[in-house]
Amino acid sequence: MTGDHNEKSVDIERIDNGLTANLSRTSMDVSTFIIKGRKRALKEAYNRSLNVNHSYYCITGDELVKSYKPFLPLLQDQVLCRGGSSYIITNIEKDTIYAVKDLTAAGAEIKHIEISALRTSIIYDDTVAYFSIIEPVITQSATENVEQTEGEDLWVGSTELSVVQSAKKHFLSDWTNAVPATERIREVEEGTEPIFTKVLSNPDEIFSHMKHVIGIASKRLLCSSSGGMQMVYDNFFDLYERILEKYRKGEGDGVRWITTIDQDNKDLVNVFLNIGAQIRHLRNLPPMNFAVDNRYFHATIERMEGGKMMRTLLTSNEPIYVDHYNSIFEELWKNGIDASQRIRDIEEGVHLADIEVFQSASRARQVYLDIVKQATKEVLFIFPTPNAFVRQYKIGAISLAEKAAKEHNVIVRILMPANKLANETIQHLKQNYPHRIEIRYIEQMSDTKATILVVDRRQSLVMELRDDSRTTFDEAIGLSTYSNSKAGVLSYVAIFENLWKQTELYEDIKEAHEQLKMHDVMQKEFINVAAHELRTPIQPILGIADTLRSKQTDRQQQDYLDVIVRNAKRLQRLTEDILDITRIESKSLGLKKEVFNLVEIILNAIADSKNQIAKDRNNINLKLEFLNPEEDIFIEADKGRINQVISNLLSNAIKFTKDGTVNISAVLSKNEILVSIIDTGTGIDSEILPRLFTKFSTKSITGTGLGLFISKSIIEAHGGKIWGKNNSNNRGATFAFSLPASKNDKNQL
Incomplete structure (x- = not known):
């Protein structure tokens, strides 16, 4: 049989008609009997094959191999001598092919079926049928009084019409689904198997x-x-x-x-x-x-x-x-x-803490989402970049946290750099869950780039950022580390809380600044008090963080402590700026003048800036040059304050010049000393230019807008001038200041 639908239908019809004809013309006593054991049942079946013309077998390949030799002459007599027919369904494997070929040569028609789908049966002329007790086809009453020995199955032989018809139905169904022996033998011998x-x-x-x-x-x-x-x-x-x-x-x-x-x-x-x-x-x-x-x-x-x-x-x-x-x-x-x-x-009884490292991004993503789903009390996020927040919003992590806040009153706190890309989502979260979801901003992490997740202070997941330019989560992250170790998880909680408190202080100051812009008197009073009060906690934070940093051997922990130190120093600089503002406005800014080499101050400021550039890795293509470092220039002024002005102007130039150059020059003439800093950056915003040296003049997310105001006050206190302008070629800006040349200065000419 080739497998064609019409040929298959004719074949089945031929078998079916043979069965029906035999049923209609055979007159026998109806009986049902039990045989114990498969071996006895098959032997009895083969003994009864002596006088039959049509036989139908559905047996395993093992049974076929064991019984085919004594059965072969009986089959030849049945088919070749008496014109009968024999149909066999079995599972054809490598070790049964020889038996299948011999039986086919003797006249049997054989098909293959998987052993998992094979239902053992033997039918002769539709008058005697044997079935394993595993699939009984008669009522339970037929076998309930038969004692069954362990290891023996019970076979049922029957000439009862309903039993024989059931056997016929099963056989025809299996024959329809079976594969012709020739096809199966070819598959086995050629080592092929149908794909399914x-x-x-x-x-x-x-x-x-x-x-x-x-x-x-x-x-x-x-x-x-x-x-x-x-x-x-x-x-x-x-x-x-x-x-x-x-x-x-x-x-x-x-x-x-x-x-x-x-x-x-x-x-x-x-x-x-x-x-x-x-x-x-x-x-x-x-x-x-x-x-x-x-x-x-x-x-x-x-x-x-x-x-x-x-x-x-x-x-x-x-x-x-x-x-x-x-x-x-x-x-x-x-x-x-x-x-x-x-x-x-x-x-x-060792504490069963799990620490797992995932190389697969998809595996990390699954664990990430599962952990957020498990939250019952608190979820803490630290996102190193705005893009990290956007990517993890796309995979559903933020939505799961939002769902936890809404349905289970889970507290969600997020630390991340500010960015317009995520602003709409952030505003949505703040407005809809003002008491359960809180978001604060930190500086973008340049040294350590990893997303940190802590859930219920019991589980943590740290995911390294491999490539922040990628748009999908799986492409962007590298190795990820899961932990439910109490000590490990709480260390990340401590890092989060330190950063959270720093942002709290910083946000308090920024909020105060906004209010004090409108209330000048209140501004002066508050800033003076706040600055002095802030000085007290900042130094211990720096001291403790530096101590922890020196004792910590884990690289990642060191990196996070560096973040704490850097933010604390930023807060310290802000405090000093505020105190300077207070002194300037109260006209109590004192100058401690001395004679010093201005060139040395400039070179030191350049060296410090280069170190910061190398550490931040944000301006890797930036060139910082001193155009005329060979000539010493001595000046009588406040050394610390002049260094403060130069460092501030250099810092601004570097901030707005990602690629290109920043050049600094110092020139001594008869009456003045002129220091210029020229960059090829973004230039001065047109909105800022008219109020360049006033307080709070900035459009930067991280700046306070106090540096240029303080620099102007310092230079003017020395009797000098300071100015800024965009370059004529529309590339970058120039900031310069002049100081009166004293008698000592002129002697250097």
């Missing part, structure tokens, strides 16, 4: 299919819940013992298993370890249980609680599926903890 992907939902079919696949496997890779391990133990343990026995003899790759190991299932894990399985513990398993070898892939989303057999099973021999899940398993295996170590920790 299907979902099994019949429990018996699932069991038979898994038994067949495991039985021929030389390796098994499994990732399952403890329920899946219990299911394997209850149903297929002997087959896994067989795989591992072959492995010990150097055949195949054995069994590797990934599961979550705890107090409840450690004994079961030990059972599999004792027979040679390799097992690793993984806290966060994928949502799907799966098993894979070199040929087949199985998967189910059911947890198989208590070892229950799954009700649906996805199975496939598609190479793309098999290769894909082999790769997934290997990635998960890298992150697992050896089962023996895990069990030892459990038995010794």
